Amino acid sequence: MTEDRPRAAVQSHELMLALVRGPALAVVTLPLSILLFTLSLVSIVLLPIGVGVVTTPPTQQAVRWYAGQRRRLVHAWAGLEVPEPYRPWPRDLRGGVVGQVERCTLLLKDPATWRDMAWLPADMTAGFVTALLPPLLPLNLQLTKRMLEPTREMLLSRRVTELYETRHDAVDTSAAELRRIERDLHDGAQARLVAMGMSLGTIEALVERDPARAKQMIAQARENSAEALTELRDLVRGIHPPVLAERGLPDALRALALRMPVPVEEDIELPGRFEEPLESAVYFAVSELLTNAAKHAGAAKVWLDVLHVGAPDGSAIRVTVTDDGRGGASLGSGSGLHGVQRRLAQFDGVLALSSPPGGPTMITLEVPAGHAAE
Structure with a gap:
């Protein structure tokens, strides 16, 4: 009752x-x-x-x-x-x-x-x-x-549209990356190697009649070869960092944080390895976010938190980058954050931004990760 x-x-x-x-x-x-x-x-x-x-x-x-x-x-x-x-x-x-x-x-x-x-x-x-x-x-x-x-048909149609757009973005991103690699090779290492070849031809002609001049040019050629090797290593690191391939995403992100010109306090908890394209996408997304905080936000300190979290349909990698800079960041077309958003969309990832004028700025990205390999 x-x-x-x-x-x-x-x-x-x-x-x-x-x-x-x-x-x-x-x-x-x-x-x-x-x-x-x-x-x-x-x-x-x-x-x-x-x-x-x-x-x-x-x-x-x-x-x-x-x-x-x-x-x-x-x-x-x-x-x-x-x-x-x-x-x-x-x-x-x-x-x-x-x-x-x-x-x-x-x-x-x-x-x-x-x-x-x-x-x-x-x-x-x-x-x-x-x-x-x-x-x-x-x-x-x-x-x-x-x-x-x-309706179910509407949901399927929307998903097809989203997949078409992300595929289009993936093609555009790959084409832009290929053009960047070609440009860096042409303007950097290739130019130095061509100059070194010309120097070696001159050295061959001078080695008997002007040994002193030939010795100077050999030293210069050695410097050019070292610089070309450094540029090739930087280029390869930009395509797929060796530390990411050898030691996985957590250590690669820690190394990235150490290279930043501003202090980065990191808290990274990821189990095992993930698929290589996924690790690469997360790595370069974090690299872009940290670089933006250091170059454009005027931040004195940055916090990086990376977690492996459960999701309704599996698991996900969740990254949060917070800085104490000036704020006012946006996701507008043409911005660096828009590029990160497009990169993540290829993996069904999402990006959320909170950046009031005066700061702080907090950017959270989440990418479906499936199951980590131990």
Whole structure:
């Protein structure tokens, strides 16, 4: 008997909330649903004469904003997660008139656009009725969730798009890396080796008639060969650091931290080895983050934390780089952090940034790692 009282109190409280929320929801959403459905329908009808090309994108953006508000409301009132089903916008979407046509085409090709259109009349009819009847309000929320969440086909399509973009990024990154290696070879070691070959030819002609001059040129050739060897070693280290290949990611990151011009306090806990491409991606991502902190943030100290953590679908390497610099970093296109983000995307990795003006800056990256090899 005592246990029934709290349960009855909870049910009474939920009923009172429904009595307030339901009518309010009905009054607000009915005119908005009717307005947005009418505008959307008119814009689509006007597509053949060109007017709809201009009106459809802003109309559909308004519908998406409205649907997004309803998703948040379902989560707040019923605790139900309703992910957005929309396809991501291409990064190279152009502006101007052509951009407007592209936006309209992309919106109309997105299945989520038509699901929103189907949801609006359902919301203004079944949703309106269930909102007015408090006991049926949860059924309105369930209906909204079912119609606004992504279908399995949408999730697969989005994943295919993401894989296509990451493959495109991987190709671009590989091409840029190849050009860098060719440029460094051409401008550095290759030029020194060519100069050394020319010097050896001159030495061969001078060795009998001017031994002193030939001796000087031999010394210079020796210096050129040493410098060329150093440049080749640096180039190889930039492709795949020897310490990373020989001793693994933890020691490679510690060595990287020691080479920084600012003090780096590191805490690295990783079990065993991981796949070579993954270790390389994490290494160069950390290298970029530490270099940015030292060169651009004006930091006096940097903290590096690297952990192997559990994840819903396996495990992950989580890296956090914190500095006491000036802050104000961004993930904008063209920035070093954007490049790190693109590199990590090839491994389904993510990057999060917190960098208020004045600092501190905290950057966290997480990359799925599977299982470490002992």
